[in-house]
Amino acid sequence: MRRSVLLSVLLIVLVLPNADALDDIQGVTAVWNDFAASVRRGDYRRAHALFSPQSRAILPYADFVTEYGPLSAAREMVLAKPASQSTSLDGDWAQLAYGGVNPATGRGFRVVVSFARNNGRWGLVAARNEEPERVESAARGLLSMLWQNRRLAPPADLLSAMQTAQANNPALRHYRIEWDGSRFQAFPRTPRLRTFYLDESGEVRSVELVEDTALPVQEPAAMPDSPIPLPPPDDMEMPEPAAPPLVEGLPELSEPPLPGAGVNLQDELPEPPPPPGPPGRPELPRERPSLSLPDVIQ
Numbered sequence: 354m355r356r357s358v359l360l361s362v363l364l365i366v367l368v369l370p371n372a373d374a375l376d377d378i379q380g381v382t383a384v385w386n387d388f389a390a391s392v393r394r395g396d397y398r399r400a401h402a403l404f405s406p407q408s409r410a411i412l413p414y415a416d417f418v419t420e421y422g423p424l425s426a427a428r429e430m431v432l433a434k435p436a437s438q439s440t441s442l443d444g445d446w447a448q449l450a451y452g453g454v455n456p457a458t459g460r461g462f463r464v465v466v467s468f469a470r471n472n473g474r475w476g477l478v479a480a481r482n483e484e485p486e487r488v489e490s491a492a493r494g495l496l497s498m499l500w501q502n503r504r505l506a507p508p509a510d511l512l513s514a515m516q517t518a519q520a521n522n523p524a525l526r527h528y529r530i531e532w533d534g535s536r537f538q539a540f541p542r543t544p545r546l547r548t549f550y551l552d553e554s555g556e557v558r559s560v561e562l563v564e565d566t567a568l569p570v571q572e573p574a575a576m577p578d579s580p581i582p583l584p585p586p587d588d589m590e591m592p593e594p595a596a597p598p599l600v601e602g603l604p605e606l607s608e609p610p611l612p613g614a615g616v617n618l619q620d621e622l623p624e625p626p627p628p629p630g631p632p633g634r635p636e637l638p639r640e641r642p643s644l645s646l647p648d649v650i651q
Contacts, residue, residue, distance in 0.1 A: 378440045380475045381447045381468050388477060392421055392431050405469045405476030407486055412479040429457075430464050444494025445470040446487055472556070485545055491524035492539045493549055493557045499530075499537050500555040508532045 384403055391400035401409065401417045421427045435451035447470075452463040467478040469486045478486050498519075499511055506514065512532050519525060527543045538550040548560040 374442055377442050377447065377470075377475075380470075381440055381442075381449055384468065384475045384477065385449055385466065389431050392428055395423075397421065403477055405471055405478055405486065407469075407471075407489075408477065408479035408482050411482045429455075430462065433462070443491075444497065445490035446494070447475065488524055488527045488543070489547055489549075491522060492528045492530075492541075492546075495519060495522065495524055495528075495530060496537055496539055496549055496551050496557050497555075500551055508537070512537070 388400050388403045391397070391403070397418050398414070400421065401412075401414050404412065404417075419425075421431070433453055433455065436453040438449065438451040441448050441450075447468040448465055449468065450463065450465045452461065454461055467480075467483055467487070468475050469478050469490050470476075495515065499508075499515060502511060505511065509532060512530065516525065516530070527546060528539045528541055530537060530539050532538075536551050538548070540548055549557050550560065552558050
């Protein structure tokens, strides 16, 4: 009787979520804001580093720049101003959905972006690798659930109750979770998936080592060398003209007038002399004939 009651309690506990949703939502939102800002200013190295290690392995940097580079549709969707935004969480898996109106076409859009948490760090998930990373996140979530409830029952009973409560979890179709007498482990039934285990502190670790390059650290700007003093310029030497300022990215075509060469547009400019006429004809008078026009022409 006591054992059946304990298992009933475990079934309820192992179905309820235990994650701190507020902290996770803030973490996911921070990664997304950092990614959008990096794409906006053209810092594609940092934007690519915000993906999970598995997504970076299957989405090389060159492919990422092609997909999210200037004038790409993906970049326009990332930088589009959202009219609505929401975040859903499921253990080590999260999805951020936002929608709005495309200013170019006037049509509505909705985008869903996935995130996976590896070793406590959230990272974006590439669409081409979404399914395996989601399954792995679900397996890590089951191991974390066993650790959080480890004091409720012996490991074997806890594992049995978890498998019953999470019978519809797709992770159990791809993973076999076992207790080896010292720790819980998740062995993949499907190729390409990683093997996970719980360490002594309750952290979920992977047997397969995946390179997790850190975010690029912006190096401080190098201090310029002390300028070498130049001799004073000769008074008779004309200074080099400064580079013209840029107007919308293009250099101005007009150059400033020389000093003292100002021209009043209202002053009359002398006309060039007329060309000489053909031989045998009298030359045209060089001086302009004096003409006076009446104030009113009849």
